[in-house]
Amino acid sequence: MPSPAHTAISGPLSYACERPLAPGTLVRVPLGRSEVLGVVWSCAAQPPANVPAASLRSITADLSGLAPLSAAWRQLVEFTARYYQRGLGEVAVAALPPALRSLDAEQLQRRLRRRAAAAHDTTAASPRRGTADSEPPPLSAQQQAALAQIDAEPGPFLLFGATGSGKTEVYLRSAQALLERDASAQALVLVPEINLTPQLEARFSARFAPRWGDDAVVSLHSAMTPAQRLRAWLLAHEGRARIVLGTRLAVFASLPRLGLIVVDEEHDPSYRQQEGARYSARDLALYRGRLEQAKVILGSATPSIESWYHSRPGGRYRRIDMPERIGAAPQAQVRRIDMSHQPRGAVLSPPLVEAIAERVRRGEQSLLLLNRRGYAPVLHCPDCGWKSDCPHCSAHQVFHKIDRTLRCHHCGFTQRVPRACPSCGNLDIAALGRGTERLEEHLAERLADVRRPDGQPPRILRIDADSTRAQGALEAALDQVHAGQIDVLVGTQMVAKGHDFRRITLVAAVNPDGALFSSDFRAAERLFALLVQAAGRAGRAGESGPLGQPAPSEMWVQTFHPAHPLFEALRRYDYPAFAESELAERQAAQLPPFGHQALLRAEARSQEAAQAFLTAAAARAQAEIPEYAAGVTLYGAVPQTIARVARVERAQLLVESASRRALQAFLAAWRPWLLELRAQPEHRAVIRWAIDVDPPSI
Known part of the structure; x- marks a missing residue:
């Protein structure tokens, strides 16, 4: 079936049924020559006036073994489809686990019976214990204050905490307080990267499984097998999973008793879906929290500029400050190296090489960040x-x-x-x-004469998307780092955020200048966040290194622009100053959060065909859509930054408005015209098109 986003199928379809079904019931229905999964959106005694009863096809079967999807879940899907200009069915079905889409009623019943029997055997053999296996760590004063504020106010909250300040413990205690207050409550914890999920799941499981059972904590992300995803989804839907950890797709998990939503590293662009319905999981989490009266905590050391703006006094969020690291460990001292004063063509400056060598001799670890894989x-x-x-x-x-x-x-x-x-x-x-492969090779050459305390040569490990492609490779690599078997870690942004490396005392950004002068207005924001996150990997063990001696941590930045305001703000760890500077620039240019944007994207076999479709769409809007006059600006069609991918040409057209309401009204009126325009013979060369609301980059 073609995607509903590119056909006229964007709303509910009508079917006949022998008996009334509750909204939210999952059903199997015929569609064309195939049979697909559907969701009952409403049930009426009579068919719509424009649909003859004799033409209705009948529902094949209803999956009555599952409780209907809640009204709040359906409202979340409706909002997503409406706001991001996608088909309702496209969003609803994509939000369900793939394995569920392929099960018929009989297969589902067998699976549910097996699960019920296994759950009964597990409960009989392993009754729940009353307390956790280990006592949680004592809370700092700032953690106690944060928890008190979360308990006393409705939120949503922006937990603005330095790296290593103990934000995760605040999440854990908030979830624990919720579960202790309500015997059936559930919590949703979102993380930006799949590779961060296992270590967070282990921490949550260690805290909650001894008391609430082994099924109390489940994960949901795309790296799981279809069977694993279905099991986790069913546990959440049935209410047996009390805490769901997941990446952006987990924001659609069926959680009938949702009471808390946590979005860790809320600034991370990975929360933005890049294909299909291009939604922001962070923004949908905020909407879902308001919809279901669940408290929402957004956590970050470098919040998105939009979240920072909304957390200012009188804003929509309540800001909670946690500026100090646990154990009073100081932030890594930032040192800027002016590469224009280093030997011509140097990859690593001589002072940085010596600093790394000194760490190797002391038995400490270093991390080199280069966000470009390959040689x-x-x-x-x-x-x-x-x-x-x-x-x-x-x-x-x-x-x-x-x-x-x-x-x-x-x-x-x-x-x-x-x-x-x-x-x-x-x-x-x-x-x-240079990429990470070449940096790894170069570093080995520069450290060839250096020795560890045991007399052995330094051990260098590279972690990027290439070196961790195999199943379990990332976990094995991280285990080596945590065990102290690695002296120097070379990696991309995969290793710069979320990991609790206890032995790293030096972090170096090898070549961060590329983002300073990018045409993307969010580039500086992302670079600042990445560098602060990377600096946060250093010095997490406190004031003493792994061998007990004082080990002050450092963050080295190699740059040809050491006086750039971004690096000056980084040196002071002054995110508020950086954010206010960015806000001033955006306000002057009426960029988000002061203005609102959407992109109309088109793909075709030629750039001319893609741009012709966009140009015709703009002309139609200006001539025939009244909402266009309500403060909406259309710009000309241009090629995307990477104009051709897999022999498909890509172009885009920017839409802006100072009013979100006006922009949404315009897009809703424009979309039917786009469907009609795409069907015209002169635009048959267009392969696909999509509206991208609140695009993360231009």
């Missing part, structure tokens, strides 16, 4: 100017030295490295730029 971003021929461009995308293929391949990180196209320049035959083709 080099591009191969280049100095004779004719050839570059390793991807034949299917408007991007370079990245050189990976380990397996001697060129890979496109956009479409996945891979080929062997040529022996000579394909254009002129020159044998001397060179790598331009």
Whole structure:
């Protein structure tokens, strides 16, 4: 079936049923020549006036073994479809686990009977204990104050806490207080990255499973198998799972007794869905909390600029400050290295190399951050100017030295490295730029004469999307770091946030300058957040290092622009000053949160066809949609930053308004015209189109 976003199927379909069904009931229904999962949205005694009763097809079966999805869940789905301009059925069905979509009524009943029997056996064999296995750590004064405020006020809350200030313990205690007050209450805890879920799940399970049972804590994320996701979803839907941990898709989990929502690292762009319904899980969490009277806690050391704005005095959020690290451990001292004063072409400045070597000699760990994987971003021929461009995308293929391949990180196209320049035959083709592979190799060369306290050479480990591709590779790598088996960790942003590394005393950002002058107005915000998160990996063990001696932690930044205001704010860990500066710039330009945006995106086999569709859509809006006059601005169609991916050309058109209400009214009126426009013969070359509301980047 085509996606409802690109067809006229955007609302509920009508079916006949022998008996009334409660709204929210899951059913199997015929659609075309196939049978699909559906959700009963409403039940009427008579068919709609424009639908002849004789033409209605009958529901195949209702999945009566499951309780209907709640009215609040359906309202969340309706809001998502309406706000993000998607089909209601598309959002509803995508929010359900894939395995559930393929089960018929009989298969579901068998599965539920097996689960009920297994649950009965588990309960009989392992009765719940009254207390946890281990006592929780004592609370700091600022944690106690935060919990008192959360208990006393309705929220939503912005927990603005330094890295290492104990925000996770506040989440744990808040969930514990909820479960102790209400025997059937549930909590939802969202995290931005899948690789952060296992360690957080272990911590929540250790706290709650001994008292509330092994099924009390479940995870929901896309890396789980379909069977695992279905089991976790059913436990949550039945109310047996008391705490659900998950990535953005978990915001749609069926939780009938939801009382608390936590969004950890709320600023992280990973909360934004990039395909299909392009929703923000953070924003939907706030809406869901208001809808179900559940308290919402947004946590971050570097909140999004929008959240910071809304938490100012008199704003929609209540800000809770936690500026001190647990144990009074100081923040890593920020040192800026002016690379214009270092040897020409230096990857790592000599002072930084010596600082890393000194950590190795003392038995401490260092982390080097370079947000670019591979060996080099591009191969280049100095004779004719050839570059390793991807034949299917408007991007370079990245050189990976380990397996001697060129890979496109956009479409996945891979080929062997040529022996000579394909254009002129020159044998001397060179790598331009550096990725994590090359940095790992270079670091090994620079530390070749350095020795650990036991006399062994330093051990260097790289963690990025390439080195952790295999199942369990990331967990194994992190275990080595935690066990002290690694001296220097080289990685991308995967290792810069959320991990509790107790032995790292030095963190270095190797080449952060690229984001300083980006055309994306959110680039500086993301860079500042990344650097603060990376700095937070250092010095988490307190004032003493792993061997007991004083070990002050440091954050080194290699830059050609050491006087840039962003690095000055980083040196002081002054996020409020940075945020207020960003807000002033955005207010002057009427950018979010002072203005509101949407993008109309189009994909076609040619850039001309994509832009022609967008241009025609803008002309239609200006001529025939009254809502256009209500303060909405349409800009011209332009290619996207990466204009071609997998031989598909991509273009976009920006829509802006100072009023969110006016923008939504315009988009709702525009969408039917876009469906009609797409069906016209002159626009058949358009493969797909989508409206992206509140786009994370322009």
